[in-house]
Structures are given as structure tokens and as C-alpha cells.
Amino acid sequence: MTRLNVNQVLALCLALVAVGYLAMAWQIPDFPLPRPVDSDLFPKVLGFTLLGLSLLLFLEKPKAQDIPDELDPNEQAQPLLLRPWSRVVVTSLAIVVYALLLAPIGFVVASTTLSFGLAWYYGYRRHGVNMAVSLGVVLALYLTMTKVMDVYLPTGILPL
């Protein structure tokens, strides 16, 4: 069996999205009064267009820019948590945790911890500078947003 190339795999995924999108377009309820164009027309046009483009992508031969570059072997040889893709996953998880803890612990604590923690995790070892910059930038942003722009940001555990 011939192996699918990267464009073909992407095309199949996009075609599935298009089919799902079209299925949902058919479930959009009609407007009670008759109109030349209802809410479902544009989504149907978009769904079929994406389906057609998926077919074209399936037939398109991938170029060098369509295939992700090989990752640096030295980076890949690092401990699991420090490998390139691990950095993306850990950062994503950190963002999720930040989003969930932002309100309970407050903007300043959560943001400073995220900034300091990520810079440290990415390899910055001057902890004093890291803490000073993280706290300084977050406090400056907090004060600008709350005092100058009247935007409320959660204070959380700090009596700010």
C-alpha cells in the first residue's frame, strides 16, 4: 500500500472537518419568515469550499516548506522534559494551570510565577534577575491596567 504524504494526511483531516462542518450547517434552523438568503447559506458555501480545497491539497505534491524541519539532534538528546516538544507541552500545561489559578491566587502572583517559572524552565539561571524582571514587568502591567486604564484584574491572595 502506498504511504500517504503529509499533504494527503492533512487533506483527509481537513475533509473530515469540512464534512462535520457541513453536517452542522444543515442543522442550522430556518428563519421563520421566508428570506432570499438564510443563516445556513454561507456556512454551506464555506463547507463545500473547504471540501473542494481538501481535494486539491490531496493532489498537491508537498514541497520542502510543507514538511516540518528535523529537530536539532542535540536538543532531542536532552532529558525528556527538556526536549523541544516537551517544552511546548509543558508551556501549554502551564498556561492551562495559569488560566485556572488566575482568579483564586490573583493576577500578580500567578503571572509572576508563570513568567519566572517558564524563564527558569527554558534555561535562564540568573534567578535574582529573573525574579526582578518578572515581578517588575508584571507589577508595571498590573498598575497600568488597574490604576491608569481602570481595568479590573483579580487581586487573589494579595491585599493589593
Add this chain to the structure above:
Amino acid sequence: MEAFNNLMYGFGIALEPMNIAYVFFGVFAGTIIGMLPGLGPISALALMIPITFAMEPSSGLILMAGVYYGAIFGGSTSSILLNAPGVAGTVATSFDGYPLAKQGMAGKALAIAAYSSFIGGTVSIIFLMLVAPLLGKVAVSFGPAEYFALMVLGLTAVVSLSDKSLVKGLIAAVVGVMISIIGIDLQTGTERYTFGAAHLLDGIDFLVVALGIFALAEVFYMLLRGGGGKEQPRNAIGSLKLSGRECRDIAAPIGRSSILGFFTGVLPGAGATIGSFLGYSMEKRLAKDGDTFGKGNIKGVAAPEAANNAACTGSFVPLLTLGVPGSGTTAVLLGALLVMGVTPGPAMIESRPDVFWGVIASMYIGNIFLLVLNLPLIPLIAKILDMPRPLLLALILIFCMIGVYGMSFSVFDLLLLLGFGLLGLGMRLFGFPAAPLILALILGAIMEESMRRALQISGGDWMIFIDKPISMWLLIIAALSLVLPMVKKAIAGARARA
């Protein structure tokens, strides 16, 4: 005379102390952000939206415009010193700027970039001032069918002029439109693609998508490509002085490239990147010493720098007069204006002259700032490039989070931001251009509204788009912009096989 009076009115607004401060801040912040490799004007503008949210629209746009051309200018600094262009529009600058830096003449290259940017920007503001009101008068006669066709042209032009796959560009555009119609349909009150989530009833905020697709995706990409502590050594700056002969040598290339850049910027889909490459290749062909281009020719720095700044200003023409952005960057600007409650278009010149003329006047001031502020400060500003990459990445992330949360106070939006960041990373890895997605996201809702209004007028007859001559020609040009590159490619392929 009318233009002069309007300009004076604009200066009255732009010279208000707070607006001068905003121009200063915008140019300065744009220069710094544009200098950072990877962060271009789109990210810079997206990061600024939360700051402009509560501002007067004229002040907000003045700041954003400053950020835009500041970012383009800042990109030249990293192109010259590191051979790592901060923005795509300054890639051509690195062809000769970096060799000059390696020869110990980085200061000279930076000074040429500053002078060229200043002249390019200033020349094109004069053109903008003259062309925009004329185009605005023509655009007043546009109905929904013409607008729909114009937006289709804007999208296809951006897709066809991208250096990536045409099909992938179109897919990105379709996905952008799909995202734009999530939420309640304002014409019928029907929910579309909300999956029952209350958070999605108002649709997805474009800032979430812009910051995710550009800034956050860039952070992820840098992490994948060794975002650790490796910094690139930069060249020493040296003297910033130019000799009389050098000034004479670059005068003509700057003049020619400024005009070329402006008109490239006006075209939908073109903009600073194409403008700078066109300026560079035009001067390479015209120069007697064209063979030294790429080896440290000062004209090779002057031409793209004048062209890219002129193109930035040129790109304001379709945005301000037609309300249709011609590039991803101006799409973000349009989004910011909509957030501030201003809808650009032909009526804006009459209804909001403070925004229109205030921005134009502020561009003069901004260009002077670019020159007098940045030139002496270049050695100092360039130290930003020495900032440790891990710290920089962490701070960009924080800016993204604050930008989104400060606008919506929604944890859901922070998670959406992450989703779009990952989508942006995937698009980057697999060669999908991001600019069509963001442009389509901004245009999608307006496009659908124009299409439906046109069809309502015609009683559902699709021929309305062909019966109206302007609409028909715009659609023909849109189709040609997609077909011609394919035909060209097919011919090139056939020749290669022969």
C-alpha cells in the same frame, strides 16, 4: 488647498501633548518589538490592542500606526546586526546590511536604514494624503455587491501573493471566515457553531486569534527550534556618519523606491515585504555596480528600507478609504478600530476627520521621531537584542495572557488563546500562511453581511455580482489573481520537464 487645511486640522489633533506621547511610545515600542527576531508588526499590533481599547479612536490609531512603522524600522536593526530579520519586510535589507555589518560598517547601514525609512515614509504620506480622499469619493458609490467583490479580491490577493502554497493559503482563508461566523447571526438571531457554549454566543474575539496565531505560535516555534539560552553574537555598530558621496549615491534609489513602495502598499495583498523586494531588485538592475549587491552595497540597504516604509503607509489607503485591509497587518489595525467603535470606510473621512487626518499628520511626526529618536539611540536600543531568549519568551507569554484577559476577563478565552497558539504552530510547521486566516477572520462577517444584503436587494439572484460592472471586474481580477500563478507554475513545470 483643501488637503492643506485638512492636514493642518490633523496636526491640531496629532500635536496634542497626549497624542505626541502616544506617537513617541508607539514608534519606540514598535522599534523594540520589531527588532526581536520572530515578532513582526502583526504581533506588535496585536499586543498593543488592549492598551488602545479605552483610548479615543484617533489616539488609539495614532499609537498603532506608530507601532506599525516603528516595527518595520526595528526589523531592519536585527536584519543588519544579526542577519535575523525581525519582520519579513526587512529580509531584503539583510542582503546588503549584514555584509556591511560584517565589514565593520553596521552603524553606516543602520543610519542609511533610518534615513531611507524616514524619506520613504514621508514621501508616501504625501501620496496618501492626495490619493486617499480621491479613492474615498469613488468608494462612496460602492454598494454591498461591490464591497463583497472587493473583499473577495482582498483575500485572493493576499493568498496569491503569499510565498506559500496557494491551496493552503485558500484553506487558511476559509478557516478564518469559518471562525468569523461563530456566534449569533445578527440578521436572524440564529446560533451558529457555538456548540451550546455561552462563551461563544458573541463569537471569538479577534484579539484571541491574532495573539494566538502570531505571538503565541511564535513562542512555541522558538521553543521547538531551540528556544533555550543560545544567543547569536551581534556585530559592533561603529560610526553612524555618511559621507557626501554616499548620500548622493543613495538619493536616487531612495526616491524611486519610495514611490514604488507606496503603490505596492496600496495594492491588496502586497505590502512591505513585496515592496522591499521589488525596490531591491529594481535598484540591483538599475545600478552600475549591481554585481556588488549582496556583498555590502549601501544602495541595497537604502532601496528596500525606503520601499518597506513607503509600503506601510500605502497600505493605509485601502484600509482608511474602503474599510478593507489589504494585508494581515492592516487587518489587525481594522480589528483594533472596530474594537474602538470606529468603522473605517469612505464615510470615515467625512464622519471622523479627526481619526483620518489625525493619523496622517501623526505619521509625519512619527517619521521624525523615528529619525531623531532612533538614530542616536540605536546603540542603546540594540542592547535589547542581547536580552536572554528564555526571559524574552516568558515575557511575551505574559503579554499575550494579559492582553486577552484584560479585554475579556474570561478564563475560557485564555484556553482559546492556547488552542489558537497550537493551531498557529501547526500552520507554521506545515506551511499554511497565517495572514489570510487573520484577514479572513476580520473580513468574514462583513463579507457575509455584504453578500446577504446584495442578494436581498436582488431577491436572491446571484447575477447581481456580475451585473454591476465594478463588482464584475473586481471578481474577474480576483479570479485572475488565483489562476495566473497556477498557469505560470504549470508552464514553468512543463518547461522544466521539456
